Amino acid sequence: MRDRGPLFGETVLFTGTPKSPEVFNLVKQYGGTPISLPLIQVAEIEEADDERKMNECSHFDWLIFTSQSAVEAFRAKMLRFGFSADLIHSKIAAVGTKTAAALEKIGFNVSFIPTVFSADTFVKQFQPETNRQLNVLFLRGNLAGSLIKEELPFHVVEWTVYKTEKQLSSIGKILNILDEATSVNILFASPSAVHIFAEAIAASRGWEGFTICAIGHVTEQALIEAGAPRVDVKPETYTLIDLVNALARRKEGL
Structure with missing residues (x-):
């Protein structure tokens, strides 16, 4: 590494929604x-039947989260309706270590993370051992693709909990x-x-x-x-x- 850091004189521009100061501090450590x-900006979607859907979460064998934004929206609903992680008995799958960390921060234990943090790898590697049809709830954003619902060999229900808009x-x-x-x-x-x-x-x-x-x-x-x-x-x-x-x-x- 050069004395002034490999990113000295470099402007590093983040186009996504900021989640943590950790990554910005890393840029500064490198001199950038x-x-x-x-x-983009994300916001929770609030609907009249949110409380009913929260009560139904434990009816699913697995809850799937593919982003921190989905976790944040779900957390907002938990707080609004007085839910805690110990009231939800489903197993939890997360795409990515940051998504998993966000889930663990609100009390969940994450049982599955794919080796590559993308939906296409997730559907290939998510193979819970079971001799029955699983019921799975996918907590998604409004722009999420159809891969998880179409490719998983389970009964997949989608719940759109946040929306992504232009900023x-x-x-x-x-x-x-x-x-x-x-x-x-x-x-x-x-x-x-x-x-x-x-x-x-x-x-x-x-x-x-x-x-x-x-x-x-x-x-x-x-x-x-x-x-x-x-x-x-x-x-x-x-x-x-x-x-x-x-x-x-x-x-x-x-």
């Missing part, structure tokens, strides 16, 4: 400047950074952010002049499909911490 300009206020600020900063690295943590960036920014100024970083292969594919000529950085483990570490290694090797 972290900036959070989310292109248009970040677009002009990102354009200013791209015009003014010397060396910019843009980190994409979801296809949703990629789509907004492609429509609102790349459509007018292209994909050149910055380092393109993707948290995993699904986001990488979304970037390529949106017109990005390449993805410069993708970590082996799909977390933002690993993405920043991978970016630092790349810059150190240049």
